[in-house]
Amino acid sequence: MKKCSVGGQAVMEGVMMRAPKGIALAVRKSDGTIVTDYKPHVSKAKKGTFLGLPIVRGVVSFVDSLVIGMQTLTDSAKIAGEDIFEEEPSKFEKWLSEKLGKSVETIVMGFAVIFAVALSVGLFFFLPTLISSLVFGAEYAGPKIWRSLTEGGVRLIIFIGYILFCALIKDVRRVFMYHGAEHKTIACYEAEEDLTPENAKKHSRLHPRCGTNYMFLVMAISILFFAAIDFGNSFIVRFATRLLFLPFVAGFSYEVLQFAAKHENIFTRIIRAPGMALQYITTKEPTDDMIEVAIASFNLAMSSMEDDFTPPCCSTGNEEKKEA
Numbered sequence: 001m002k003k004c005s006v007g008g009q010a011v012m013e014g015v016m017m018r019a020p021k022g023i024a025l026a027v028r029k030s031d032g033t034i035v036t037d038y039k040p041h042v043s044k045a046k047k048g049t050f051l052g053l054p055i056v057r058g059v060v061s062f063v064d065s066l067v068i069g070m071q072t073l074t075d076s077a078k079i080a081g082e083d084i085f086e087e088e089p090s091k092f093e094k095w096l097s098e099k100l101g102k103s104v105e106t107i108v109m110g111f112a113v114i115f116a117v118a119l120s121v122g123l124f125f126f127l128p129t130l131i132s133s134l135v136f137g138a139e140y141a142g143p144k145i146w147r148s149l150t151e152g153g154v155r156l157i158i159f160i161g162y163i164l165f166c167a168l169i170k171d172v173r174r175v176f177m178y179h180g181a182e183h184k185t186i187a188c189y190e191a192e193e194d195l196t197p198e199n200a201k202k203h204s205r206l207h208p209r210c211g212t213n214y215m216f217l218v219m220a221i222s223i224l225f226f227a228a229i230d231f232g233n234s235f236i237v238r239f240a241t242r243l244l245f246l247p248f249v250a251g252f253s254y255e256v257l258q259f260a261a262k263h264e265n266i267f268t269r270i271i272r273a274p275g276m277a278l279q280y281i282t283t284k285e286p287t288d289d290m291i292e293v294a295i296a297s298f299n300l301a302m303s304s305m306e307d308d309f310t311p312p313c314c315s316t317g318n319e320e321k322k323e324a
Helices: 056-079 091-100 104-137 146-167 171-190 211-228 236-262 268-281 288-303
Strands: 009-010 014-019 022-028 034-040 318-320
Touching: 009 056, 009 171, 009 288, 014 056, 014 171, 014 288, 022 288, 034 056, 034 288, 056 104, 056 236, 091 104, 091 211, 104 146, 104 236, 146 171, 146 211, 146 268, 171 268, 171 288, 211 236, 211 268, 236 268
Parallel strands: none
Antiparallel strands: 009 014, 014 022, 022 034, 034 318
């Protein structure tokens, strides 16, 4: 099968596809048209540089993906007619904008990224560490692996519960359907079939390079890693070590994900299996018109890698009427 260098993300009523040189976005408007947009973007994790080194590039890619993901969600909401910046900016936001020389939208997006990171650390690291500390107590002298396994188990329960809760929300379910459309489109291309909704919908909505796999690997690897460097029973020390080594765990998990996605054998299939199973929650079967949007985004991303590529002049530059 053909390997694809394009990766995607589901957004509000659309799909973002990220190519090596830029970001393509396709969104279905309420009138049935597909609006496409393209923004040049090159990852800072380049080969031959410090940021391109193994482990380090995983951390850079994670932060880069988080920022791009938040911005793309905002862009897609605007195109779909749901501008999240309709409210008047607060005095504090205006003051920060003036002091930092950045737009209010950029300031708000920055706060959103910080909040997302803080919420993730709180839910998936602070709370599990606290619970395991309360369960085993300050005087625990038994094998460290049991405390680490308890902490990891709590982390997995919170993670699975979180995505199950999200799947109950109507708007999020539609995003999960677009997530499935994104995977099917890439799988169709990798199978070297013509990119049509009819061909794409035959393929699996699960994909080995999905971010769901990455999140599971971070949690699974953290169980083993933090069991090996457990420095005592103090909750503060244990939580501090988790924060300190979290970038390393994230970077190492990225390398494992890339390795497992590029190789096909019993070992890599075992590594991928839990994350692939979780994709049954984070992806849903898409409709043909959703796959059509994903294909439009994918085609734009692939076109951006051609030497004679001319990006769209504006976010509403390319529109296609929805098929009857």
